[in-house]
Amino acid sequence: MTRREHLDAICGALEAKLDAAPAATARRLLRPQLRWVGQRLDDTALAHRLGVVALVEACRDERLASLDADDGLAVLALDWRDVVERACERARVDPAAPRCRRCGARLSRRRVPRCRRCGLPGWR
Numbered sequence: 001m002t003r004r005e006h007l008d009a010i011c012g013a014l015e016a017k018l019d020a021a022p023a024a025t026a027r028r029l030l031r032p033q034l035r036w037v038g039q040r041l042d043d044t045a046l047a048h049r050l051g052v053v054a055l056v057e058a059c060r061d062e063r064l065a066s067l068d069a070d071d072g073l074a075v076l077a078l079d080w081r082d083v084v085e086r087a088c089e090r091a092r093v094d095p096a097a098p099r100c101r102r103c104g105a106r107l108s109r110r111r112v113p114r115c116r117r118c119g120l121p122g123w124r
């Protein structure tokens with residue numbers, strides 16, 4: 001596997017952990033903390049205090065458990081900064097989440113005729 005594939009697999013585990021957290025916690029704490037650390041990758045103390053490094057290391061350990069020795073060494077060579085950077089990159093690109101043109105609320109993927117927040121027709 002390539003370095004990018006390993007990064008994507010660890011980011012997938014990280015996203016699964018964030019999705020498993022209660023919605024309010026993930027939305028108000030975990031995801032903003034991850035973005036904040038992603039903007040300040042050189043501040044290791046901040047990342048440790050916020051628990052981002054521990055979260056990334058836990059996801060990397062889960063990934064290591066499923067790999068053989070050669071791939072395991074490749075994953076061990078990945079720094080937590082690389083994982084955070086890739087996770088933030090993946091979070092910025094969310095093509096499956098249509099938004100309301102007026103209020104910015106997420107629209108349903110089932111093509112609901114109106115935005116539930118402001119009532120603007122969502123799909124043409």
